[in-house]
Every structure is written in structure tokens, then in C-alpha cells.
Amino acid sequence: MVGGLARLAARHRIHVVGGNLTRSPGPLMIDITVAGSVKRRQALTRAGARPGDEIYVSGTIGAAAAGLSMLREMSYNTTATTPVLRNNCVDRYLYPEPRVRLGLLLSRNRAASASIDLSDGLADGVHRIAEASGVGAVIDADALPIDPGVRAWFEERGIDPVTEALTAGDDYELLVTVRPRTGRRLAAAMRCGVPLTRIGRCTESRATLLRVRNGGTVTEAELPSGGYDHFR
Numbered sequence: 001m002v003g004g005l006a007r008l009a010a011r012h013r014i015h016v017v018g019g020n021l022t023r024s025p026g027p028l029m030i031d032i033t034v035a036g037s038v039k040r041r042q043a044l045t046r047a048g049a050r051p052g053d054e055i056y057v058s059g060t061i062g063a064a065a066a067g068l069s070m071l072r073e074m075s076y077n078t079t080a081t082t083p084v085l086r087n088n089c090v091d092r093y094l095y096p097e098p099r100v101r102l103g104l105l106l107s108r109n110r111a112a113s114a115s116i117d118l119s120d121g122l123a124d125g126v127h128r129i130a131e132a133s134g135v136g137a138v139i140d141a142d143a144l145p146i147d148p149g150v151r152a153w154f155e156e157r158g159i160d161p162v163t164e165a166l167t168a169g170d171d172y173e174l175l176v177t178v179r180p181r182t183g184r185r186l187a188a189a190m191r192c193g194v195p196l197t198r199i200g201r202c203t204e205s206r207a208t209l210l211r212v213r214n215g216g217t218v219t220e221a222e223l224p225s226g227g228y229d230h231f232r
Contacts, residue, residue: 048113049133049177055200058174060145065168067093085149096172111185112176123166125175139200
């Protein structure tokens with residue numbers, strides 16, 4: 001644990017200092033506080049989205065949830081699982097990589113209007129940005145960047161991969177809203193090598209909806225409200 005923190009801190013040129021004294025009945029509690037500074041007009045908050053903004057998510061989602069499921073089952077020999085998929089999913093859960101470089105580029109060139117990390121799940125992130133910005137959102141289920149192997153893992157167990165990817169946490173990807181006119185700035189931020197996928201848009205209505213296509217039929221329903229609950 002300490003070694004992992006030290007390596008991650010060194011990679012992003014920050015320091016691990018001091019310690020926070022506390023008391024707990026145990027058996028273990030870890031408390032981390034991060035402090036820093038940001039230049040004026042470069043703070044990227046949850047409150048800047050407007051109706052018409054496009055919604056993007058970095059990387060892929062759902063792999064960390066699949067990794068946790070694999071660890072809980074302690075069995076990887078299934079038709080949907082290859083060693084590469086297993087290692088990728090388990091690593092995504094055990095060794096998350098925060099999108100620090102991408103976040104810095106998005107804020108420095110003001111490519112994004114609002115942003116949140118997805119440690120608590122994509123649906124949770126959409127709801128939080130919508131609430132802070134006073135907008136609604138429509139998310140396209142078909143556009144969600146879920147790895148085909150991850151889809152197969154959940155489907156093999158009778159679990160809807162879209163719902164799982166929306167509500168599971170630990171992805172540590174970024175959810176961002178982007179003004180349609182700032183496409184060039186967004187493309188410049190993506191040069192860091194992290195892909196961004198357009199998954200929806202912000203609306204004037206305060207509703208947060210999930211759009212699902214089934215053949216020629218398109219339906220919209222309330223976006224799941226689930227996500228990781230720290231106090232559950």
C-alpha cells in the first residue's frame with residue numbers, strides 16, 4: 001500500500017508528507033488528504049455545464065467492476081475470460097491510474113466546461129454534474145465504451161453490462177462536458193494518448209435519462225441513480 005502510494009506520488013511529482021492521527025476500533029482504517037493549488041480560471045468544477053454541451057468519458061468503463069467480480073469468485077476459467085482480459089480487469093481494480101495528465105490539459109486549454117472523476121460510477125458522476133450545473137442529461141447506452149470481453153464476462157453471469165458499467169465504481173476515468181465549439185481544444189487534450197468517447201449531451205430539462213436502442217425502437221428511461229455509497 002505505502003509502496004504504491006509512493007510510486008504514484010513520484011510519477012505525478014507530488015509529495016507524501018506527515019500523517020493524520022485518528023482513532024478507530026479497527027481492524028484497519030486509511031485516511032488520505034490531498035492539498036494543492038490551482039491557477040485562476042483553470043479550476044475545472046462540476047458546475048460549468050450548459051444545455052447543448054456534449055458529454056464525454058475517458059478510456060473505458062466497467063473493467064474495474066469485472067476485476068472485483070473475478071477476485072471475489074477466485075475463478076477465471078470461463079469461456080468469456082482470457083488471461084489478458086483477466087489481468088487487465090484485475091489490474092484496473094487493484095492499481096487504478098488517475099487521469100491526471102488529461103485533466104490538466106482539459107483545464108489548461110479550457111476544453112471542458114465541467115468534469116468529475118468516476119471513482120463512484122458513471123451514473124453517479126452524471127447526476128452530480130447535472131445537479132451542480134442545473135441541467136439534465138441524455139446518455140446513449142450504445143455509445144458507452146465497454147470492452148467486449150467485459151461485456152461477455154457480465155452477460156455470462158446474467159448481469160446487464162450497461163447497468164453494471166454505469167453504477168459500479170473504481171474506474172477513475174473522467175466524465176467531462178464540452179461546448180460544441182471547442183472541438184479543437186478537446187482534440188489537443190487527447191494528444192496525451194487517452195481516448196475520449198462522446199456518450200450523450202446536456203439538456204435544458206432537469207431529467208437525467210438513458211437512451212436505449214433495440215432494433216428500430218428507441219426508448220428513454222431514468223438513468224440509474226446507483227453508484228458507490230461510502231456510508232452504506
